[in-house]
Amino acid sequence: MSTPNSGLLPVASGADVKEYALGLLQRQRAKVLGVLALYALAALAGLAGPRLLGELVGAVQHTTTRTHIDHIGLLLAGFVVAQAVLVRIARYASSVIAEGVFAELREEFLRKVVALPLSTVERAGTGDLLTRMTSDVDAMSRSVRFAMPETMIAMATAILTLVAAFLTAPLVALPCLVVFPLLFVATRWYLKRAPQGYLRERRVYSHLFAGLTETLEGGRTIDALGLQAKRVRRGDDDIRRAFVAERYTLQLRTVWFPSTESAYVLPVVGALLIGGLLALHGHATLAQVTAVTLYFQQLVDPVDRLLGWLDELQIGASSLARLVGVGRVPADRATTGAQPQGEELRADDVHFAYREGRDVLHGINLVVRPGERIAMVGPSGAGKSTLGRLLAGIHGPRTGSVTVGGVPLVELEVDQLRREVALVTQEQHVFVGSVADNLRLARPSADDDQLRSVLRSIDAYDWVQALPDGLATAVGSGGYVLTPAQAQQIALARLVLADPHTLVLDEATSLLDPRAARHLERSLAAVLKGRTVVAIAHRLHTAHDAHRVAVVDGGLVTELGSHDELMASGGAYAQLWHSWRADPTTPSGIGQP
Numbered sequence: 349m350s351t352p353n354s355g356l357l358p359v360a361s362g363a364d365v366k367e368y369a370l371g372l373l374q375r376q377r378a379k380v381l382g383v384l385a386l387y388a389l390a391a392l393a394g395l396a397g398p399r400l401l402g403e404l405v406g407a408v409q410h411t412t413t414r415t416h417i418d419h420i421g422l423l424l425a426g427f428v429v430a431q432a433v434l435v436r437i438a439r440y441a442s443s444v445i446a447e448g449v450f451a452e453l454r455e456e457f458l459r460k461v462v463a464l465p466l467s468t469v470e471r472a473g474t475g476d477l478l479t480r481m482t483s484d485v486d487a488m489s490r491s492v493r494f495a496m497p498e499t500m501i502a503m504a505t506a507i508l509t510l511v512a513a514f515l516t517a518p519l520v521a522l523p524c525l526v527v528f529p530l531l532f533v534a535t536r537w538y539l540k541r542a543p544q545g546y547l548r549e550r551r552v553y554s555h556l557f558a559g560l561t562e563t564l565e566g567g568r569t570i571d572a573l574g575l576q577a578k579r580v581r582r583g584d585d586d587i588r589r590a591f592v593a594e595r596y597t598l599q600l601r602t603v604w605f606p607s608t609e610s611a612y613v614l615p616v617v618g619a620l621l622i623g624g625l626l627a628l629h630g631h632a633t634l635a636q637v638t639a640v641t642l643y644f645q646q647l648v649d650p651v652d653r654l655l656g657w658l659d660e661l662q663i664g665a666s667s668l669a670r671l672v673g674v675g676r677v678p679a680d681r682a683t684t685g686a687q688p689q690g691e692e693l694r695a696d697d698v699h700f701a702y703r704e705g706r707d708v709l710h711g712i713n714l715v716v717r718p719g720e721r722i723a724m725v726g727p728s729g730a731g732k733s734t735l736g737r738l739l740a741g742i743h744g745p746r747t748g749s750v751t752v753g754g755v756p757l758v759e760l761e762v763d764q765l766r767r768e769v770a771l772v773t774q775e776q777h778v779f780v781g782s783v784a785d786n787l788r789l790a791r792p793s794a795d796d797d798q799l800r801s802v803l804r805s806i807d808a809y810d811w812v813q814a815l816p817d818g819l820a821t822a823v824g825s826g827g828y829v830l831t832p833a834q835a836q837q838i839a840l841a842r843l844v845l846a847d848p849h850t851l852v853l854d855e856a857t858s859l860l861d862p863r864a865a866r867h868l869e870r871s872l873a874a875v876l877k878g879r880t881v882v883a884i885a886h887r888l889h890t891a892h893d894a895h896r897v898a899v900v901d902g903g904l905v906t907e908l909g910s911h912d913e914l915m916a917s918g919g920a921y922a923q924l925w926h927s928w929r930a931d932p933t934t935p936s937g938i939g940q941p
């Protein structure tokens with residue numbers, strides 16, 4: 349079966365995951381060793397039981413006193429209590445460690461997700477990322493919180509129990525060796541197949557969820573284009589794949605579980621049979637046979653748990669591979685440390701594609717002179733926003749270059765890039781925090797006076813001052829609700845604080861009511877003052893005000909010049925201008941036909 353993997357985020361290799369997990373443990377080494385020591389002590393206390401019971405059998409076999417038996421009984425009780433107390437402390441300590449490790453994992457994952465190149469997220473879609481953030485993190489959580497500590501306990505207990513059995517009576521303990529090849533073969537067989545099986549299971553679920561989210565998000569489009577049957581078919585196919593993948597791992601378990609089950613019943617039977625024979629011939633005492641048999645009986649529990657959790661660990665490991673994989677997305681920019689010489693922004697023979705083989709920009713050349721204002725106009729889908737994003741360094745060109753002061757934008761640190769060029773769009777997010785916090789995102793060192801003067805400069809001081817707590821008013825989700833125009837102004841204030849010399853501006857203020865828009869325009873004018881501006885113009889009168897107009901059509905700059913020059917040449921721009929003059933109520937003859 350082919351596995352759907354196109355466009356999904358990468359999955360880390362086995363070696364990569366191992367290194368990562370070891371690194372995590374390494375950082376907690378002292379604590380982990382401490383907890384292991386506690387578990388070892390607990391296991392040792394547990395080992396006294398069979399030994400004492402063996403002694404009891406031996407004592408009853410010969411003549412004994414009541415006090416002797418009472419004595420053994422008391423000792424037994426003491427060890428049981430000691431074991432319980434030690435296990436309790438160790439469990440608590442290991443839970444604390446596990447929570448710490450899990451928290452670290454989550455924080456690191458979040459850091460990686462936030463740092464993902466925008467281009468990657470756009471390509472991979474949100475379904476895959478969401479599956480990783482939800483079900484993979486859940487699977488990881490079970491592994492880290494329960495499977496890891498439980499495996500450690502079980503391992504320590506099993507090893508110590510085996511050692512005790514051998515020390516008690518090596519000859520009687522020998523039969524348990526039979527178990528190891530059996531366990532080894534079955535487990536090897538399982539482990540060889542399980543990781544791929546579980547990875548596939550996760551992958552098909554990612555695909556399934558990606559499809560479902562797409563169907564949900566694009567519900568209207570699907571309705572409009574009559575794609576329902578096709579979407580349902582895709583859903584059915586994905587569910588079938590998920591079923592096949594689940595059945596495969598279930599098959600693995602149905603082979604592995606019974607073979608291991610039988611593997612740990614055998615030693616008990618063996619110890620009784622062989623031990624009995626040895627005892628009959630005087631090569632072992634009844635006390636020894638009893639103790640070893642009980643040890644083997646006691647071994648069943650940790651080994652059973654060990655194997656049970658191994659399965660969970662496998663699932664966790666495949667989830668971890670997917671979480672670590674998110675960090676393996678190659679960066680879409682490489683900082684060289686080169687410093688821009690000057691403020692000239694230019695695009696040279698820029699080609700760009702969102703999807704391989706489908707260029708949307710076909711060789712753009714544009715030199716933005718410092719201090720000038722260029723308006724970009726052209727039909728919808730011509731590539732204006734795309735060019736804008738490239739000029740602001742959000743995407744890198746496929747071929748050609750976009751440079752500021754001679755340095756490619758994608759070679760600048762993001763912080764530095766934002767001091768050179770910034771993109772201003774109408775999508776503005778107000779973050780949870782105070783108004784001041786929202787502003788300081790652009791310049792953390794700014795003090796309140798600076799914030800106030802910036803707000804004044806864009807004519808936003810009055811309303812901020814009128815908020816319940818002024819600059820300290822909590823805004824964002826759950827806080828004071830700002831109007832879209834206010835949110836825009838906050839974003840503009842951030843720009844003034846970041847102070848880039850060049851702005852790429854998506855001029856759509858059309859979503860706001862006209863009064864707010866006029867007000868906002870004044871704020872914007874204050875921000876633009878003294879800066880180089882590349883504006884994606886949605887209204888022709890703003891194009892008229894620009895120093896030069898670039899007409900973008902079909903991924904190319906088809907006309908470039910001042911308003912007067914373009915009018916004189918009588919090209920596409922002149923025609924649009926005339927039709928707009930004839931009917932200025934249409935907001936834009938060019939930007940939004």
Ligand code: ADP
Nearest residue numbers: 470702703708727728729730731732733734735
């Ligand atoms: P404009 O701003 O002039 O309307 P765009 O730059 O938005 O044009 O779009 C140019 C072309 O690129 C269009 O064909 C559009 O469908 C495509 N496009 C835009 N954004 C994406 C994206 N994120 N993924 C794939 N294709 C895109």
